[in-house]
Amino acid sequence: MAIVSVPNKSVAVNPLKQSQTLGAAMAFLGLKGMVPLLHGSQGCTAFAKVILVRHFREAIPLATTAMTEVTTILGGEDNITQSILTLMEKSNPEIIGLCTTGLTETRGDDMQGILKDFRKSHPELDSLPIILVSSPDFKGALQDGFAAAVEGIVRELPEPGRTIPQQVNILAGSAFTPGDIQQVKDIVAEFGLVPIVVPDLSASMDGHLDDSWSPITVGGTTLEQLRKVGSSCFTIALGESVRGAAEILEQRFEIPFEVFRELTGLQPVDEFLQALSDVSGVRVPDKFCRQRKQLQDSMLDTHFYFGRKRVSLALEPDLLWSTVLFLQSMGAEIQAAVTTTRSPLLEQLPIDQVVIGDYEDFEELAKGSDLLIGNSHAGNIARRLGIPLYRQGIPIYDRLGNGQVTKVGYKGTMDILFDIGNILLDTEERKARDLKYEM
Structure with a gap:
């Protein structure tokens, strides 16, 4: 605790x-x-x-x-x-x-x-x-x-109707990128389920060219889909912050729900796929069994570089939770965790302390770390401390492709494994070269 x-x-x-x-x-x-x-x-x-x-x-x-x-x-x-x-x-x-x-x-x-x-x-x-x-x-x-906007949406727009057996609601929290949402939609569809994502940033902020410019959003969850949310058979809440929205749907339409606090890592994805199998009555497709084996091999390849590494993070609570648990599953140690706002997740984190603070607090606590994780505003801190930075959160303005970044599912977990693993590998290689030159 x-x-x-x-x-x-x-x-x-x-x-x-x-x-x-x-x-x-x-x-x-x-x-x-x-x-x-x-x-x-x-x-x-x-x-x-x-x-x-x-x-x-x-x-x-x-x-x-x-x-x-x-x-x-x-x-x-x-x-x-x-x-x-x-x-x-x-x-x-x-x-x-x-x-x-x-x-x-x-x-x-x-x-x-x-x-x-x-x-x-x-x-x-x-x-x-x-x-x-x-x-x-x-x-x-x-x-x-x-989260307040998602709650407002599900409180105002869904209408009661006859339950549609294969239709499920996916309430997505702020920790999930457009690429994450697209990955979740693809996974859910493999089980024969029809997902309605609220909100669906994968259809609006994923980065795509349209035939003409529009002063309004050209993609996302449609008004017709939002009206049908009350007819779904199940609700999947992605992130603790949208639990309140799932509870609103349960109270209004008696739709059962389950909250998945993270979808990064072997066990969280296993549990997610099992839940989809239970809801749909369809066994887990072979393609995911293959991806799981690939992830296991990736974890074996990369755990040498994660083990005993000291990591400091500055993230929103939902993203902090999923990233901390993922890093610990790979053998890394959390040196500092700084976040923005209160959440019931914070006391449950398996670390010593969480600070609700700013980047000044983060810079002081992160000294001596092997890796920093935060948005682009942490770049100057990383340069001053001489510690590599892995960018997560909002805003990220010094990297391209933020709408497509994926960290969920077996494939997304492999992506983040290799991205962070390569940073740690490069740091070790550089230290080895510097030691050789000193000798």
């Missing part, structure tokens, strides 16, 4: 966490025909957009209510109304995701009342889904905002 500590500092130095607003906006980007609308100043939206564009290297549809000093004091009702009407006129989205920011949450805008008044004033837009998410950036982190 880990001890969770929070440094007693009056200010964050070199912040690690990203805002709830960014997380909620990213979740909404996994819905087709969507425009996330951030209720705040233009700077709030511009900052989020820059991070998402640099990470995914894609056009990101984000809109803002453009609050000013005057409207912040007098109230943002008119800004919300005008923003929605402008979006409908110029972009015609199928869904709007309305996310609050620290500015408007501090003021205390009555968002439910504002939307209620908007519906009364514009009955012609009664059929337009507007999903409201409270996502202040003065508390929580990206993972919390992402």
Whole structure:
């Protein structure tokens, strides 16, 4: 059991966490025909957009209510109304995701009342889904905002219906990349199941060329699919952070669910495939048995380089959990673990301590490590300490292909094994060369 500590500092130095607003906006980007609308100043939206564009290297549809000093004091009702009407006129989205920011949450805008008044004033837009998410950036982190958006989606859009035996819901947390989601979809389909992923970033943020530019998301979970979520026979929650969304579906539609906290590593993937076999009644396909043998061989090849290595991580809680357990399964030791926000997972981590802090805390705790794991903001720390960095999380702006990176399933586990293993191998080779020259 880990001890969770929070440094007693009056200010964050070199912040690690990203805002709830960014997380909620990213979740909404996994819905087709969507425009996330951030209720705040233009700077709030511009900052989020820059991070998402640099990470995914894609056009990101984000809109803002453009609050000013005057409207912040007098109230943002008119800004919300005008923003929605402008979006409908110029972009015609199928869904709007309305996310609050620290500015408007501090003021205390009555968002439910504002939307209620908007519906009364514009009955012609009664059929337009507007999903409201409270996502202040003065508390929580990206993972919390992402999870809140998923909960808002499953609370508002699914409708009751006759159960479809082979249809399953997949609720994906923020720790899973578009490549991860595509891999999960492919695995689920091999069992004869029809997955509905909420949100499906693999169809929108995976990096693909479309025939024409669009001001709204061109891929993702469709509104029709979202309506059918209530008819699924089972829900798979990927990540502890989306457990709440799975519970909402269970309460509303009596859909049983299971939470998979990680899908990286031999045992977690075994358990996932067994669950799919139980739900579908189909035995595990031979192709996965072959991949499992390949993973076992890969673990034998790479464990020499992982054994007793000291690793320091700075990640969101869900991603921290899966990465720590995977590294420990390969014989690595966790020297430091720094995260962004509270989670029931933190106390359960099989390490001594978890720090909810910033990159200043991380730099101090990580001295002497063999490997650092964090987003691109950890690059300067890695250079100062002379320790190699494996990039995970958001944002990663100094590497290409973030939409396709895969770390789940047997194949994804092999990818991360080889990626980290090659970093550790290269470090050992370099140390050996330096020792030879010194002699």
